[in-house]
Amino acid sequence: MRKPIIAGNWKMHKSIKEGVAFVEAIKPDVANTDVEVLICAPYTLLQNMVEAAKGSNIKIGAQNMHFEDKGAFTGEVTADMLLEIGVTHVIIGHSERRQYYGETDQTVNLKTKKALAKGLVPVVCVGETLEQREAGETKDVCKTQIVNAFEGIDAKDVPTIVVAYEPIWAIGTGKTASSQDANDVIAYIREVLKDLYTDAVSEEVRIQYGGSVKPANVEEIMNESDIDGALVGGASLLEADFVQLVNF
Numbered sequence: 001m002r003k004p005i006i007a008g009n010w011k012m013h014k015s016i017k018e019g020v021a022f023v024e025a026i027k028p029d030v031a032n033t034d035v036e037v038l039i040c041a042p043y044t045l046l047q048n049m050v051e052a053a054k055g056s057n058i059k060i061g062a063q064n065m066h067f068e069d070k071g072a073f074t075g076e077v078t079a080d081m082l083l084e085i086g087v088t089h090v091i092i093g094h095s096e097r098r099q100y101y102g103e104t105d106q107t108v109n110l111k112t113k114k115a116l117a118k119g120l121v122p123v124v125c126v127g128e129t130l131e132q133r134e135a136g137e138t139k140d141v142c143k144t145q146i147v148n149a150f151e152g153i154d155a156k157d158v159p160t161i162v163v164a165y166e167p168i169w170a171i172g173t174g175k176t177a178s179s180q181d182a183n184d185v186i187a188y189i190r191e192v193l194k195d196l197y198t199d200a201v202s203e204e205v206r207i208q209y210g211g212s213v214k215p216a217n218v219e220e221i222m223n224e225s226d227i228d229g230a231l232v233g234g235a236s237l238l239e240a241d242f243v244q245l246v247n248f
């Protein structure tokens with residue numbers, strides 16, 4: 001049985017004060033959920049949010065990391081640096097990183113391997129553009145991204161990885177893939193993982209949907225057979241909405 005995971009991706013939003021207040025405010029309201037609760041915040045907030053979340057079921061994640069252990073990489077952060085402050089998860093290969101910061105399938109693979117080696121849970125993002133969807137390439141694009149992301153990753157480590165399927169055209173646009181469409185692509189991603197590994201391994205991997213998830217549509221999305229959670233941008237910034245998402 002896969003434990004659902006509802007994750008907020010705050011992107012470039014909130015101050016330390018706001019992040020800590022958010023965690024303090026939602027703590028009691030998410031305490032009894034059966035889902036894993038994760039907030040991926042900007043680097044500057046992480047340490048304070050980890051402190052604020054202590055003793056609760058809220059986990060704190062980063063939105064990126066480098067694949068090297070150290071070096072002349074101005075502006076970058078290592079897995080060890082995240083672990084040192086108590087971060088447990090890291091988003092890897094978000095479409096905004098791929099689009100604006102030169103993230104490639106290869107760097108996604110290197111980062112995923114490094115996160116696993118260090119004991120961080122990678123949340124690996126895949127998804128197609130509108131152009132690719134309209135050209136009927138959604139499954140091919142996702143397959144290529146998954147095959148490349150998992151290249152050289154041992155079967156024993158695969159169930160640790162969380163995959164997030166985010167159709168790029170649905171991010172921040174108010175457009176969501178229909179829950180059936182999203183489930184169809186996610187079931188296909190699971191098939192790809194089955195071909196790469198085994199049925200048993202692929203059945204253990206949690207695959208989230210992301211793209212304009214909000215309280216009004218989360219239940220329908222989560223009721224689909226293969227969708228194991230949501231990676232939420234905009235709606236995760238509001239305490240009341242995030243609490244509703246977690247308690248869908």
Ligand SMILES: O=C[C@H](O)COP(=O)(O)O
Pocket residue numbers: 009094166170171172173174210211212213231232233234235
């Ligand atoms: O990582 C989260 C996604 O990019 C979705 O963002 P959104 O919920 O604002 O559409």
